[in-house]
Amino acid sequence: MKKSFVILTVSIMVGIGSISGGVVEAESISSLKNQKEKIQSEQSEIKSNISEADQKINSLQDQKATVETEMKRIDLAIGDTHEKINQKTAEVEKTKTDIAKLKVEIEETKARIDKRNELLKDRARNYQQTGGLVSYLDVLMGSKNFSDFIDRANAVATIMNADQDILKQHEIDKQDLERNQAKVEKELVSLQSMVDELEKMNQQLNSQKNEKDKLLASIEEQEEEAHNYKLNLQEESDLLAAQTAALQKAIKQEEEKARIAAAAAAAAGGNNSGGGTTAPPVSSNGWVQPTYGTITSTFGYRSYFTAGEFHPGIDIANRAPNVPIKAAADGVVIRSNYTSGGFGNAIFIAHSINGQTYTTVYGHLSTRFVQNGETVKAGQQIGIMGSTGNSTGPHLHFELHKGGYQGYGVNAIDPRGIVPLP
DSSP states (O other), rough: OOOOOOOOOOOOSSSOOTTTTTHHHHHHHHHHHHHHHHHHHHHHHHHHHHHHHHHHHHHHHHHHHHHHHHHHHHHHHHHHHHHHHHHHHHHHHHHHHOOOOOOOOHHHHHHHHHHHHHHHHHHHHHHHHHEEEEEEEEHTTTTSSHHHHHHHHHHHHHHHHHHHHHHHHHHHHHHHHHHHHHHHHHHHHHHHHHHHHHHHHHHHHHHHHHHHHHHHHHHHHHHHHHHHHHHHHHHHHHHHHHHHHHHHHHHHHHHHHHHHHHHHHHHTTTTOTTOOOOOOSSSSOOOOOOOOOOEEEEEEEETTTTTTTEEEEEEEOOTTTTTTEESSSEEEEEEEEESTTTOOOOEEEEEETTTTEEEEEEEEEEEEEOOOEEEOOOOOOOEEEEESSSSSSSSSEEEESSSSOOSTTTEEETTTSSSSSO
8 A cells, every 4th residue: 555645743642641730731732723723724735636636537538538439430430441341342252253254255255266267277278279269260160051150159159258257256256355354354453452442441440449549548547547646635635634633632632631730730729849740641651562463574675575665564463363453552543444545444543652643553454443533542452453455364564653644654663662562
């Protein structure tokens, strides 16, 4: 857990004895009131920061809506492009089928041309062997009579016309073949060009979609960070409110102690000769061990956990059931709740020991027995050891802060030598 609470020092004057006619109590009350005013000023600033965080979240949500609308448009365009690609691809396949059919027809045409060529060659050979047109004259001159001449002339004309028809059809088939080949090849090139353009458009749309995906992910990440920042601010505000309440309670306690001290001084007739007397403390101001078990992690940097990570407390582990957690000294509960960070169930208590303000933190509890603003005594059970939050096993994460709690690791001190530990 690495939260950043900027909290002013809270002086909860619990268990301070009255000295010299209430001078200490008067100073304590004045100090508590000053710190209460500072905390209230800090709360006002936090509320302003929360308002700014809300504005940023609203702006990010508007950006997110705009990007999502654009992504919807791109998705529709991609779908339309895919449909066109499928249509043109189908046309390409149909054209390829037509080309395949045309190839068969071309082969048949070639076969017919080859046959006609052979026929023409045979006739040419016959012309050479018989003398060409002279043979036709021989046929005509060999007529027995005029009627026979007419018949022979018609026969020769028919043969010559047939030869001419073969030559004409030969030329027509060649022209059709060349024209059909050019046509289908042109259509295929055109269709393939369309498909290539559509594929290029599809790639561009997908590239735009990927950019929008990245932008949306970035906005969502910023929105999550803004929400977390607002949550931290809200927790900070709640903690300040709890400390304000604790301060108000401490002020009343100090005022009551001052009243009692003044009454005692009046009853004694104000006679402080003989070196004076010190009133006995209202409650014990000593520290007690917060729990029992084995220390598994000490205060300081832990290279074995995360390189260079600072551990601002002491971890005390114990796998026995229902291990009690106790208040390390008299004090007032600042906060008792399940934190959104790694502490899990946690309790924060403010103490005043020999005129010095401290804050203790008890993390990863399974159960909490005290509430915000509650006054506790040293050694009083406040919860049960657990493994809630960022924890790998049952243990107590115990922190000692000199002054008010200002955040994870901020103003934390090593409790060894101050608080009794296992």
